Amino acid sequence: MHATGLAVPSDRPLDDLTAELTRMLGDPDPALRDGTAYPALTTWVERGVYDDLLSGLGDGMAMGLLVGLGERGTDTVFRRSFSALVLGECIARDNTRPLLPGGKILEWGDRLTTWLLRERDLRGWVRGNGWAHAVSHGADTLAILARSPHLATPELTVLLDVIADRLLLPVDRLFSNGEPDRLAFATMAVLRRNVVPLRVLEPWVARIAAGAGTRSTYDDRDPYLAGGNAEAFLRALYLQLSLGSRPPQLRSDLLLVVVDALKSTNHGYLVTTGE
Known part of the structure; x- marks a missing residue:
């Protein structure tokens, strides 16, 4: 496919090609999954190949979010994680060229957020299999969803709550492959809509x-597992608010809120003591 610029092969029905590529999204071989299936499907969505079939394709990707859900350390994570990415491309296509009713986008958003909060395989890079990255891929799709004109203040507020919920869920390992940065980027996509007020954002940051x-107070558990993901997120959000382009209208006020939060969680590093 790459040799032909990812053109749609003319010797097979599109339905058959789509079914094969969808299966390959869950393949543990990164050359098939990340190198063939994902770029082919996303390129065809961007080129409008699926414009008349976008609802069905997105529904199929939403179903992929359920494959093996709840498992840890198994190959099913690839199907879930890469289904989320392709679902994001379907939403992005509708963002660019309205093709679907708002109810369908909201349905996909509900299925995406439900999956993200139930996902238990938090691996990033998997030796021999490449990227799993379920939380990061979920965050990337949240960012696309946040740009949808079908989402208004209530739905965008829900996205922020989902991000907070994901950060505060109990984990056995801290995010270590940029997940807090990707979740902060999704947050910035919400903030750039400029419709979520500060009175909503302040308690959200405080939480x-x-x-x-x-x-954690358990002797057999790393104490930083309890709050480490949330702390990393606050730092990432501060960085993106401070240095990111296209700042939201509330940047100045929200920066003060985030700075106060970081002061409260990093007090020991910010006080001057006798040395």
Whole structure:
């Protein structure tokens, strides 16, 4: 396919090609999954190949989010994670060229967020199999969803709550492959819509900060597992708010809120003591 510029092969029905590529999205071989299936499907969506079939393709990707859900350390994570990415491309196509009713986008959003909160395989890079990256891929699709004109203040507020919920869920390992940065990027996509007020954002940040300041008290458990993901997210959000392009209208006010949160969770590093 790459040799032909990812053109749609003319010797097979599109339905058969789509079924094969969808199966390959879950293949543990990164050359098939990440190197063939994902770029082919996303390129065809972007080129409008699926414009008349976009609803069905997105529904198929949403079903892929359920394959093996709840498992940890198995190959099913690839199907879920890469289905999320292709679902994001379907939403992005509708963002660019309205093709679907708002109800369908909201349905996909509900299925995406439900999956993201139930996902238990938090691996990033898997030796021999490449990227799993379920949380990052979910965050990338949240960012696309946040740009949909079908989402208004209530739905965007829900996306923020989902991000907070994901950060505060109990974990056995901290995010280590850029997931907090990707979740912060999704947050920025919500903020750039400029429709979520500060009175909503302040308690949202406070909730994450409260989690970031929590340490586990169990002797057999890393105490930083309780709040480490939330803390990393606050730092990533501060960085993107401070240095990112196209700042949201509330940037100045929200930066003060985030700075106060970081001061509360990093107090020991910010006070001057006698040395």
